[in-house]
Amino acid sequence: MKFAIYLPPDSEGKKNPVIYWLSGLTCTEQNFITKSGAQKYAAEHNVIIVCPDTSPRCNIPGEDESYDFGTGAGFYVDATVKPWNTHYKMYSYVTQELPEVIHANFPIDPEKQSIMGHSMGGHGALVCYLRNPGKYCSVSAFAPICHPSQSPWGRKALTGYLGDTGDAGIPDEWKKYDATLLVAKFDGQLADILIDQGDSDEFLKAGQLTPEKFVQACKEAQVPVILNMREGYDHSYYYIATFIEDHIKHHVKYLRS
Amino acid sequence: MKFAIYLPPDSEGKKNPVIYWLSGLTCTEQNFITKSGAQKYAAEHNVIIVCPDTSPRCNIPGEDESYDFGTGAGFYVDATVKPWNTHYKMYSYVTQELPEVIHANFPIDPEKQSIMGHSMGGHGALVCYLRNPGKYCSVSAFAPICHPSQSPWGRKALTGYLGDTGDAGIPDEWKKYDATLLVAKFDGQLADILIDQGDSDEFLKAGQLTPEKFVQACKEAQVPVILNMREGYDHSYYYIATFIEDHIKHHVKYLRS
Numbered sequence: 001m002k003f004a005i006y007l008p009p010d011s012e013g014k015k016n017p018v019i020y021w022l023s024g025l026t027c028t029e030q031n032f033i034t035k036s037g038a039q040k041y042a043a044e045h046n047v048i049i050v051c052p053d054t055s056p057r058c059n060i061p062g063e064d065e066s067y068d069f070g071t072g073a074g075f076y077v078d079a080t081v082k083p084w085n086t087h088y089k090m091y092s093y094v095t096q097e098l099p100e101v102i103h104a105n106f107p108i109d110p111e112k113q114s115i116m117g118h119s120m121g122g123h124g125a126l127v128c129y130l131r132n133p134g135k136y137c138s139v140s141a142f143a144p145i146c147h148p149s150q151s152p153w154g155r156k157a158l159t160g161y162l163g164d165t166g167d168a169g170i171p172d173e174w175k176k177y178d179a180t181l182l183v184a185k186f187d188g189q190l191a192d193i194l195i196d197q198g199d200s201d202e203f204l205k206a207g208q209l210t211p212e213k214f215v216q217a218c219k220e221a222q223v224p225v226i227l228n229m230r231e232g233y234d235h236s237y238y239y240i241a242t243f244i245e246d247h248i249k250h251h252v253k254y255l256r257s
Numbered sequence: 258m259k260f261a262i263y264l265p266p267d268s269e270g271k272k273n274p275v276i277y278w279l280s281g282l283t284c285t286e287q288n289f290i291t292k293s294g295a296q297k298y299a300a301e302h303n304v305i306i307v308c309p310d311t312s313p314r315c316n317i318p319g320e321d322e323s324y325d326f327g328t329g330a331g332f333y334v335d336a337t338v339k340p341w342n343t344h345y346k347m348y349s350y351v352t353q354e355l356p357e358v359i360h361a362n363f364p365i366d367p368e369k370q371s372i373m374g375h376s377m378g379g380h381g382a383l384v385c386y387l388r389n390p391g392k393y394c395s396v397s398a399f400a401p402i403c404h405p406s407q408s409p410w411g412r413k414a415l416t417g418y419l420g421d422t423g424d425a426g427i428p429d430e431w432k433k434y435d436a437t438l439l440v441a442k443f444d445g446q447l448a449d450i451l452i453d454q455g456d457s458d459e460f461l462k463a464g465q466l467t468p469e470k471f472v473q474a475c476k477e478a479q480v481p482v483i484l485n486m487r488e489g490y491d492h493s494y495y496y497i498a499t500f501i502e503d504h505i506k507h508h509v510k511y512l513r514s
Contacts, residue, residue: 037294037498241294 003098004033004051005106008043017112017137017255018048018102019248022094022121022128025153026072029053032118035237041248047255048108052098054120056087068153069160075148076124077177079161088161091177095128095135114251116140118240119203123148126179126193126214133188138254140194140247142240143201146214147180153208154178180210180217193218193225194250196243198233260355261290261308262363265300274369274394274512275305275359276505279351279378279385282410283329286310289375292494298505304512305365309355311377313344325410326417332405333381334434336418345418348434352385352392371508373397375497376460380405383436383450383471390445395511397451397504399497400458403471404437410465411435437467437474450475450482451507453500455490 008016019042021032032038032051042049055074057063060083063070074090103110115136117125122144129139148154149170159165162173175181197204197211204211211227218225228246233239265273276299278289289295289308299306312331314320317340320327331347360367372393374382379401386396405411406427416422419430432438454461454468461468468484475482485503490496 034292034494037297039495039498040294237291238296241296 001056001093001098002029002053004029005102006033006039006042006049007106008046008048010046011048011107013107015107015109016046016048017114017252018050018108019251019255020094020098020113020115020125021049021051022076022115022117022124023051023054024117024119024121025054026067027054027121028072031237032240035241036244037241038244038248041245045248045252047248047252048106050098050102052094055090058087060084060087069156073120073157075120075157075161075177076127077158077161080173081161081163084161090124091128094124095132112137112255114138114255116142116247116251117144118142119209119235120145120153123154123177123179127177127182129193130179130182130186130188131176133186137189138191138194138251140196140250142196142243142247143198143203143209143235144179144195144211144214145209146195147178147210149174149178149181150213151208151210152206180214183214183217183223184221186221186223190224191254192250193223194247195225195227196230196247197227198230198235198239200232201235203235258313258350258355259286259310261286262359263290263296263299263306264363265303265305267303268305268364270364272364272366273303273305274371274509275307275365276508276512277351277355277370277372277382278306278308279333279372279374279381280308280311281374281376281378282311283324284311284378285329288494289497292498293501294498295501295505298502302505302509304505304509305363307355307359309351312347315344317341317344326413330377330414332377332414332418332434333384334415334418337430338418338420341418347381348385351381352389369394369512371395371512373399373504373508374401375399376466376492377402377410380411380434380436384434384439386450387436387439387443387445388433390443394446395448395451395508397453397507399453399500399504400455400460400466400492401436401452401468401471402466403452404435404467406431406435406438407470408465408467409463437471440471440474440480441478443478443480447481448511449507450480451504452482452484453487453504454484455487455492455496457489458492460492
């Protein structure tokens with residue numbers, strides 16, 4: 001597995017907070033580090049940024065057949081269905097294996113980590129945060145897939161990696177990976193959850209993202225959430241680059257407190 | 258020919274200055290617009306940015322054989338040697354044809370244009386500026402090929418597009434495209450020429466860039482030049498993204514005066 005890492009200039013002999021970035025469908029570990037311009041703000045605030053890949057790349061037959069399942073589309077779940085359950089363990093990789101590698105090799109403060117992501121990676125960031133109270137100081141997401149059990153992308157991925165729903169409603173395995181369902185049971189810290197969404201995003205219009213359902217679930221669970229709707233912005237990295245400074249500052253507020 | 262263009266938010270019913278960006282070897286019209294993060298500063302200062310491609314892409318036999326000649330490597334010259342002289346007219350394209358297309362289709366102020374570039378494109382920007390006094394309000398370059406008649410990249414390109422030197426010294430055709438030779442005859446406006454160079458740039462060490470020779474020629478010709486050496490920086494777009502704000506501000510100083 002490859003990852004990208006940015007170390008701020010003052011990394012010599014000093015431990016800094018780390019923010020994990022989870023990318024969306026079709027991405028590798030390179031997209032964010034190449035296109036977001038986040039390094040400028042990470043340098044200003046002395047935070048490390050780590051960007052994992054979005055799936056294993058292990059030559060499973062059928063892995064490359066579609067852009068939204070298999071390669072580039074691990075969905076940050078631990079697959080239970082053959083043949084994916086041998087290597088497609090992205091949830092464990094992102095929450096456990098990768099942080100251990102980072103901790104062992106780079107000057108991070110393991111008590112100060114946050115997580116953010118985009119689209120499929122926004123879903124991943126919300127799930128990692130909501131399932132692990134206290135592990136991450138804060139979370140933010142650009143255009144996240146908020147309710148994958150009800151979204152076309154999400155249903156395809158959860159069916160393929162975790163098995164079909166049959167007629168019995170939402171399976172328990174699916175509920176582990178749906179932020180809108182997880183937030184009802186969340187009893188973690190009271191950091192605001194930051195959601196960013198372009199209102200001209202074609203995938204918002206297609207019902208893939210449904211931030212309004214997540215915000216409603218947060219309100220019902222009394223979990224503080226900020227939803228920033230951005231007029232005229234789409235789903236692209238240009239949109240991410242425009243607002244990444246806000247997200248870095250959001251995380252720094254909690255990482256440095 | 259493809260180009261990328263960025264229009265700032267206040268472009269409705271208003272004419273803004275334009276900065277042309279010329280990319281380096283292997284690039285297309287996409288690299289700068291995807292990786293530089295310049296949009297943030299162009300938006301702040303209400304300038305338009307236009308990024309042409311780096312060569313024709315016209316299926317001439319041999320066009321794709323090497324990274325530093327042919328496709329992606331037009332060197333911003335008007336070729337005189339067959340078969341390149343049919344389509345490889347990048348100097349005319351960048352200084353005349355493309356500005357006409359931009360002027361006819363976008364809200365630019367044709368009196369307010371500047372030019373900048375990187376590596377091969379830094380060479381191109383300096384040549385376009387020095388050969389056309391008054392046409393551009395200002396020029397800047399990241400890691401430019403300052404003296405192509407004496408650099409391996411430059412000699413290969415000038416030989417291929419303009420013909421061999423033989424034994425008679427530097428041909429007149431080559432002199433039209435060598436900033437260090439052109440500056441001696443320059444009698445344009447007194448805007449500072451801004452050169453930026455990373456001191457860990459592998460191509461600086463390999464003698465491809467030679468900013469010191471250009472600065473020496475500027476001093477002899479009493480042309481004002483600023484050379485910013487950047488400690489630890491290489492030849493990459495990460496380096497460009499770090500300092501692009503300085504360059505936009507440099508151009509705005511002249512474009513808005």
